[in-house]
Amino acid sequence: MVIAIGFEGSANKLGVGIVRDGVVLSNCRQTYITPPGEGFLPRETAQHHRSVILAVLSQALQEAAVMPEQIDIVCYTKGPGMASPLQTVAVVARTIAQLWNKPIIGVNHCIGHIEMGRLITGSDNPTVLYVSGGNTQVIAYSRNRYRIFGETIDIAIGNCLDRFARVLKLSNDPSPGYNIEKLAKEGKKLLPLPYVVKGMDVSFSGILSYIQKQSHQLLNSGKYSPEDLCFSLQETLFAMLVEITERAMAHCGSQEVLIVGGVGCNMRLQEMMGAMCDERGAKLFATDERFCIDNGVMIAQAGLEMFKSGNVTKWHDTTVTQRYRTDAVEVTWR
Structure with a gap:
């Protein structure tokens, strides 16, 4: 029985979790929330993580009912992510590993999402759609790597949604994307937006620029409501994601889709992806x-x-990498 503790802090979420051979013992998290209309900056986010990480660690140990000496391995997010928050959490993880005399492992953030999704849903070898504030990728496993079949060529989908939420001055509590999703459920009128799929890749920056430029005029004219604009943005972005995911499935002969990442919580995205899977006789997995x-x-x-x-990070390699590619990791466990 192996018990692992994990530290995550690549963006505005600070999390500490403990797992024992596929059984989740604790999953504690604190979120850095900024005022409406504002994003989160690296320095302030790192300060937040420093201020709460020991309390979250204590809570995780208490909920898991384990002592430090029972833990076998200390894991932390090596990247990708924001440099200052990543470094803050890595320092704590290294300190804990030294104090407790435990081996340490630097984990790719995206692969963490994938392996958690596979564990929780029981999916075998899915085509993965990874959608979050900092990443948008379509991924499939092949020959000891998670291969990227398509991705955003500019900003991530979560970043696109968050920045539009700032235009509407939506609350960041619990997250901008969640509040856009709530408004979108009330939207009735679809605003035609640029639809930018380039082969297997997508582009969101032009769509964001277009709706940002048009939003004030459309809202002031009364032709569209904030709910309509949220609805229109979601429908367009998610349709693009469904298209490239289906294309990757066709290429791989896959009959499973797994959605991971923060935007994967969106029920409309799950609904649209589920409809595509039903048409193909495939199965959708999400958490x-x-x-x-x-x-x-x-x-x-x-x-x-x-x-x-048998993969343990050497001490001199326990650094962070802001641009840590998903396909840079050799998958030795599959």
Whole structure:
């Protein structure tokens, strides 16, 4: 029985989770929330993580009912993510590993999402749609790598949604994307927006620029409501994601789709992807906000898989990498 503790802090979520051989023992999280209309900056986000990480660690140990000496491996997010928050959490993880005399593993954030999704849903070898504030990728496993079949060529879908939420001055509590989703459910009128799919890749920056430029005029004229604009943005962005995911499925001969990442909580995205899967006779897998949104237990689970396959990070390699590609990791556990 191997017990792993995971530290995640690549963006505005600070999470500590503990897992024992595929059983989640604790999954504790604190979110840095900024005022409406504002995003989160690296320095302030890192300060937030420093202020709460020890309390979250204590809570995770208490909920899991384990002592430090029972933990076998310390795992942390190596990247990708924001440099200052990543470094803050890595310092704590290294300190804990030294104090407790435990081996340490640096985990790719995206692979943490994938392995957590596979564990929770029981999916076998799915085509993965990874959608979050910092990443948008379509991924499939092949020959000891998670291969990227398509991705955004500019900003991530979560970043696009968050920045439009700032235009509407929506609350960041619990998240801008969640509040856009709530408004979109009340939208009735579809605003035609640019639809930018380039082969297997997508582009969101032009769509964002277009709706940002048009929004004030459309709202002031009374032709469209905030709900309509949220509805229109969601429908367009999600249709693009469904298209490239279906194309990847066709290429791989896959009959499973797994949605991971914070935007994967969106029920409309799950509904649209589910409709596509039904048409293909495929199956959709998704999780709720406990495991979709960045969390520590996903880092612990991925680190646990790496540890069992004999993969431990050397001490001089326990750094962080802001641009840590998903396909840069050799998958030794599958």
